[in-house]
Amino acid sequence: MALAGHNRGVNNHFGKIHTLDTGNTITLTTALGTRTYTVTSVAKVDVMDNTMLEATSDNCITLFTCVMNESEYRWCVRGVEI
DSSP, X not given: OEEEOOOSSTTOTTTTGGGOOTTOEEEEEETTEEEEEEEEXXXXXXXXXXXXXXXXXXXXEEEXXXXXXXXXXXXXXXXXXX
């Protein structure tokens, strides 16, 4: 699963994803239930880099948001389900 979100303004839900560390947890709750993921990577990637969207054998979550004042980059956080 991949999610993109704002990191500024009123809806800055992803404002601090770049401060996550490997080993931190991400909890996703939907109407279908709750899943928990362990952060495996936090990286600043090129805006055209889509490699983190490729299929994996693990159940992963990938979070994207922009990098403040650097429009050519995105923050990318990957987590693997516990």
